[in-house]
Amino acid sequence: MPSPSYAEIRDFIVSAAPNAAARAAAGGVDDLHLLNAGVVDSLGFVNLLAAIEERFGIEIDLGDADPDEFLTVGGLARCAAAVARGDGAAHGG
Amino acid sequence: MSRYSVASLIDAFCQSADRYPERTALEVAGQSFTYADLEARAAALASALLRAEGAAGGEAQPVVAFLGYRSLGAYVSVLGVLAAGKGYVPLNPNFPLARTRTMLALSRCATLVASPEAAEVLHGVLADAPRPLTVICLEGLDAGTLRAAYPRHRFATPCDGDSAAAPTRIDRDAVARVSPDGTAYLLFTSGSTGVPKGVPVSHGNAASYVSYVVPRYGFAPTDRFSQAFDMTFDLSVHDMFVCWASGAALVSVPHAAVMAPAKLIRDARLTVWFSVPSVIMFMQRLRTLRPASLPDLRISLFCGEPLLERWADAWQQAAPNSIVENVYGPTEATIAISHYRWDPVRERNRCANGVVPIGTIFATQTGMIVGADGAAATRGQPGELWLSGSQVTRGYLDNPEKTAQQFVSRASDPRVWYRTGDMVVEDEDGVMQYLGRVDNQVQVNGYRVELQEIDEVLRHASGNDSAMAVAWPLEAGRADSVYAFLCAPPATDTAAIIRQCESVLPGYMVPKAIFLIGDMPLNANGKIDRAALARSVGELISAKS
Numbered sequence: 153m154p155s156p157s158y159a160e161i162r163d164f165i166v167s168a169a170p171n172a173a174a175r176a177a178a179g180g181v182d183d184l185h186l187l188n189a190g191v192v193d194s195l196g197f198v199n200l201l202a203a204i205e206e207r208f209g210i211e212i213d214l215g216d217a218d219p220d221e222f223l224t225v226g227g228l229a230r231c232a233a234a235v236a237r238g239d240g241a242a243h244g245g
Numbered sequence: 246m247s248r249y250s251v252a253s254l255i256d257a258f259c260q261s262a263d264r265y266p267e268r269t270a271l272e273v274a275g276q277s278f279t280y281a282d283l284e285a286r287a288a289a290l291a292s293a294l295l296r297a298e299g300a301a302g303g304e305a306q307p308v309v310a311f312l313g314y315r316s317l318g319a320y321v322s323v324l325g326v327l328a329a330g331k332g333y334v335p336l337n338p339n340f341p342l343a344r345t346r347t348m349l350a351l352s353r354c355a356t357l358v359a360s361p362e363a364a365e366v367l368h369g370v371l372a373d374a375p376r377p378l379t380v381i382c383l384e385g386l387d388a389g390t391l392r393a394a395y396p397r398h399r400f401a402t403p404c405d406g407d408s409a410a411a412p413t414r415i416d417r418d419a420v421a422r423v424s425p426d427g428t429a430y431l432l433f434t435s436g437s438t439g440v441p442k443g444v445p446v447s448h449g450n451a452a453s454y455v456s457y458v459v460p461r462y463g464f465a466p467t468d469r470f471s472q473a474f475d476m477t478f479d480l481s482v483h484d485m486f487v488c489w490a491s492g493a494a495l496v497s498v499p500h501a502a503v504m505a506p507a508k509l510i511r512d513a514r515l516t517v518w519f520s521v522p523s524v525i526m527f528m529q530r531l532r533t534l535r536p537a538s539l540p541d542l543r544i545s546l547f548c549g550e551p552l553l554e555r556w557a558d559a560w561q562q563a564a565p566n567s568i569v570e571n572v573y574g575p576t577e578a579t580i581a582i583s584h585y586r587w588d589p590v591r592e593r594n595r596c597a598n599g600v601v602p603i604g605t606i607f608a609t610q611t612g613m614i615v616g617a618d619g620a621a622a623t624r625g626q627p628g629e630l631w632l633s634g635s636q637v638t639r640g641y642l643d644n645p646e647k648t649a650q651q652f653v654s655r656a657s658d659p660r661v662w663y664r665t666g667d668m669v670v671e672d673e674d675g676v677m678q679y680l681g682r683v684d685n686q687v688q689v690n691g692y693r694v695e696l697q698e699i700d701e702v703l704r705h706a707s708g709n710d711s712a713m714a715v716a717w718p719l720e721a722g723r724a725d726s727v728y729a730f731l732c733a734p735p736a737t738d739t740a741a742i743i744r745q746c747e748s749v750l751p752g753y754m755v756p757k758a759i760f761l762i763g764d765m766p767l768n769a770n771g772k773i774d775r776a777a778l779a780r781s782v783g784e785l786i787s788a789k790s
Contacts, residue, residue, distance in 0.1 A: 188501065
């Protein structure tokens with residue numbers, strides 16, 4: 153099975169976090185900060201991460217990633233896509 | 246050895262500013278400030294506050310509010326207000342405007358210090374303030390524009406007047422005159438009537454805490470402290486003033502990093518960490534807590550919610566050079582009043598239900614466990630924890646009824662005891678284990694919450710008296726979320742009720758979902774059975790999804 157693309161994962165995040173699209177600026181959702189914009193709280197973020205892992209069959213290890221990076225829609229999608237490709241700091245499932 | 250002692254929070258800061266003027270006192274938003282830098286800014290603000298108070302006429306104000314969040318301005322506000330001999334009232338611009346207005350009104354503050362990150366909320370506060378305010382605008386806020394927009398209020402800046410004459414040092418004589426009975430800070434905790442309860446904490450209360458804690462842990466000027474707690478939470482007072490009393494550097498943790506701080510702890514070379522225990526859970530779930538990954542930490546403290554044994558173990562493995570302690574205390578007894586040092590080898594059998602004990606009361610304070618019959622409990626018998634001593638505050642702001650309920654005396658004992666409402670049990674060595682709340686107060690994500698306060702907001706928002714909030718999943722008095730039940734028709738617009746809750750309650754108190762039911766379950770006394778409702782939440786969530 154081909155690994156999911158960045159866009160696929162980003163679209164999944166937006167669908168799993170219904171507030172995301174509504175709270176994004178006109179420029180799009182990529183730079184939307186999930187925590188600061190109130191899309192999810194801490195627990196919601198953990199649940200979102202678990203949903204991505206389950207949906208794409210991967211284990212995301214955020215290791216040394218910068219929270220300001222992985223807490224944006226685009227940043228989280230990039231982390232997950234890198235894992236799915238096998239070149240992230242994590243493990244494909 | 247002479248006994249370490251400070252007279253007040255501002256005295257603690259000034260002692261270090263005298264000894265270490267060129268050492269780093271604060272790192273925030275990528276900038277670093279020495280003790281001398283911070284003192285100069287605090288002195289200028291204190292001077293501006295006193296000048297503005299004089300210009301406004303009227304009586305001297307005991308407390309001053311500030312509106313700011315994790316910024317230089319917020320820290321300068323705390324120090325400046327204390328340097329002016331007043332108590333501070335922290336207001337978080339990220340809280341709902343209605344709650345901020347309520348806190349400002351309850352505090353009766355006539356003066357507000359505003360930091361630029363609060364500009365938007367400041368407009369909301371000024372537009373509907375019940376009375377004219379004096380607003381001190383910190384650097385980055387345009388006092389002229391505000392003055393033109395809100396002519397009813399007075400505006401000033403720390404730079405007004407003769408800037409060359411602005412003081413750069415906090416007046417040490419004024420610091421020496423600070424009364425131990427005066428208010429150092431006023432915080433609000435969740436109240437069962439739907440209105441937050443104000444807890445004034447005196448300079449003497451806070452000084453007792455700092456004087457005990459600094460020598461106990463052997464903090465040093467070379468330490469680098471985390472500042473993760475929100476300033477509306479009294480554990481932030483520990484972050485700031487135990488650090489500054491030690492001549493150490495305080496590192497403000499950005500909001501996003503509070504959840505996953507491993508990278509920040511390493512990059513900022515922190516040696517002291519203090520947070521709620523659930524941070525460990527988040528780090529584990531994000532896979533950022535690895536063995537030996539935090540080698541620089543030497544002191545790790547956790548407070549605000551039960552510390553699970555497995556979390557303490559994971560943290561100890563990640564920070565092998567650190568002591569790990571569980572500390573406990575209500576706001577009414579000033580920050581924390583008991584501690585327990587985690588020792589995974591020796592002490593594991595002390596953990597009941599997988600929760601690390603809250604330990605023993607500070608050597609300078611007194612605790613007593615009172616059984617249901619009102620008599621002191623014997624070892625092994627559960628009871629409510631009562632506290633007495635120099636850290637125990639005098640009661641609630643303008644609330645003699647609640648004060649009389651919670652701050653009590655016993656026959657032939659002149660001391661005042663604070664009834665914590667926390668159930669504990671003591672083992673044969675006097676180590677206390679936390680069992681939960683006597684009433685309906687719970688910890689939600691580390692914040693103390695009275696469920697009755699949410700009930701009240703729900704009733705108002707829904708126009709329906711049959712509304713009840715529950716904390717779920719509840720374990721040892723701690724929960725992740727709040728859910729609500731409402732006796733109402735299936736077509737009821739629950740989203741609108743939640744939106745209304747969001748406008749008056751902080752996020753952690755807003756119900757995640759409202760379940761519509763036909764009848765409320767009743768217990769044997771005919772009262773609504775909150776526990777039965779809570780037990781049904783899991784099933785209802787599954788059914789919904």
